[in-house]
Amino acid sequence: MTTGFARMPDAPAFRLAELRAPACLIEGGEVAADRNGLARIDLVIAEGRTERIEPAGMVAAGAMPAVDLDGGIVLPRLVDCHVHLDKGHIWPRSPNRDGTFPGALTTVAADREANWSAEDVRARMDFSLRTAFAHGTAAMRTHIDSVGKQIGISWPAYAEIRAEWAGRIALQASPLFGADAALDPAHMAAVIAAVKAHGDGILGCVTYMIPELDRALDILFQAAIENGFDLDFHVDETNDPAARSLEHIADAALRHRFSGKILCGHCCSLALQAPEDEARIIAKVREAGIAVVSLPLCNMYLQDRGVGRTPRWRGVTALHELKAAGVPVMIASDNTRDPFYAYGDLDLVEVLREGTRILQLDHSGPDWAAAVARTPAEAMGLRGAGVIAVGAPADLILTRARDWTELFSRPQADRTVLVAGRPIDRTLPDYRELDHLMGRAS
Template identity: 75%
Template sequence: MTTGFAAIPDAADYLLRNARVPACLIDAATVASDADGFALTDIAVTGGRLASLLPAGTDSLPDGGAVLDLDRGIVLPRLVDVHTHLDKGHIWPRQPNPDGTFAGALSAVGADREANWSAEDLRSRMAFGLRCAQAHGTAAIRTHLDSIGAQIGISWPVFAEMRAEWRGRIALQATPLFGVELVADAAHMAVIVDAVTRHGDGLLGCVTYMIPELDAALDTLFSTAIAHGFDLDFHVDETNDPAARSLEHIADAALRHRFGGRILAGHCCSLALQAPQDEARIVAKVREAGIAVVSLPMCNMYLQDRSRGRTPRWRGVTALHELRAAGVPAMIASDNTRDPFYAYGDLDLVEVLREGTRILQLDHCESDWVRAITREPAAVMGLDGAGTLAPGGPADMILTRARSWTEFFARPQADRTVLVAGRAIDRTLPDYRDLDHLMSSRA
């Protein structure tokens, strides 16, 4: 079999034989997994939906359908990216990070936002990022939107336009991003609530760090979320300072308010640097509070513990294994792409899983970490049926030639095939030159 969209049968009904699918991603009682966690499966597609997923060799060919033998190639559902920054994406050529540090990133992004983030600029860069994500096989994205001052009135309407334009291709959600100290500003919070209500998806959040007013700010955020029926999404403790424990304060606030909505905490880098007894206490509270955690392995490895002329001593990621062992939903995501917070990246979750496996050592343990870019983020985003393959569900899949995880991770799977509603899409990536007209301005 050759790969590429031309290899998919040009028919409404067809059968994909001998697909190796992670059993943890199949919602069907008719398949069993092997020692590596895969189920050898025949997948019948009818009218753009999954008619059946049956053990390989079962006679499940739709009447008059065509057959494609995948030769035990790994098949995944389209993927779910729960933590991104579409509004920052691809500004590196005009505003690079001067030294690769977190402080350098903050300064550079702030300058670029002030000088360049018009509606046209945002729309062009966000569309470019979404074209990349679609080509790589992403089904859903949650983006943080810098929500400070006049930028709120620019970014949120543009996001709403993009969500409508991309409906049916990529499901989009947005959550506000601003420093926790601004929660005390009632006027700012009123504008945020209005933006989320008019243009958003019922999500509220901010960046948390250890300020004296942290608990009061969290009480305001939780009370606001409860009053409006919002879920919460935080940037948390993105530092190598063990004294940064705002994750514990968020868990305490969630328990204090008996919060019943979804909570996602991103980064949580300093959790990995706590003394064992402190880490265990915080993880237990996070589990009790119902908080999910997303690690951003590529971006945090780029930023954390960076000092000119000194080799970094740690990987910058959170205690993801310990969180998962305690029953906390644990996932990974893309984060930034070609901006001062991360100079690289392409919203490719296959790359994120491959690099996350190496950085976080997700191998030689449970075989179902692929849930971290499928089922787990889909649940946090409230996307029923996303990140799984189930009879009756959409025939949205990624087909690869890799037959095992070692083959899958050894190469970038650049020849993968992406199906949307049973049809292979054109995976041609946009040319960076498409953004050249935006790069002449520089703060």
């Protein structure tokens, strides 16, 4: 069994000694942080829960079995608020031949029509969840392609997977379809029925600058209000500065006095606005109570791609400016081995590492670990997730890295993941398990 480097005592109570934890992710302990935002702590684990959080060395040695982590960074199990489990791992049978966004759209549509049976979707979702669990993910929100016959296939499959994974990964789902489909009453009725029957009280779509965008948004907001739904949008995933549907979403939220949660993903074109336009849009986003998630790996892969041409920008949104204005910001995995992103492994440690490089988070405050933990948990309404808290389950990621540069310089393949205080088997599923779905001989 692969559990990482740390062996836990076989005792109902034990101490994890000499840890470094991001202070922004600690609740219920009075600890001081260094200039990197890391606090040296000891944790007392009892009956699978965090019983005490103390400054390192304050828990009496010998009082209980102990594991000395020698200054290694500890994180809570992490929260991935924007993924696509229904698309995951279709690359071997449906690669994106030119790597472009239009190429991804057409390739996924063809694969969905040809291959997305309930059995196919379930198998790929389960494979992805086993991967994320092994890496240390506690909760995920997946988008579900919700068009035509797929509504009746993917949503029941998702509900079955969510029930099977309860207690290991907390799952949420949001429907995904183009904003123009919101104008079709029959489509909206089918989506709302699926969310009510199989979902988690979340409605959403992909927004872009169609002439009827405001009317489509009004329909979505009104449906969310009538049904008590939150909202989740894919927004302005383009390098066209004329794409400003984020501002239209903020205007709609204010117009409807919407009191639910709103999460907007991508928002790429915000980074290409004139300064005065960017400031105006961000101010509206904050006033409307919208949270924003950037998807740095996928957007860097897709945006500004052209054959024989070096890309000129990173494809990510104005995350620093949003955060400075008080907007809740986060980063997430997005797609995994599908035409929108050929790579990825639903590993939020990797996402934080690469997001730090792509978005230059490293010289802008010590609390960016919250972007894959506390902040997405709050955006998803998950109390107690994404933090190291007294009384909470001891769901932790233990590493040997003693500071951020050590953490981000290596994949942390030797990490130990604890669920309720016990190490899990971190063996990753073999891609060969999916060969029968890819047209390959096993």
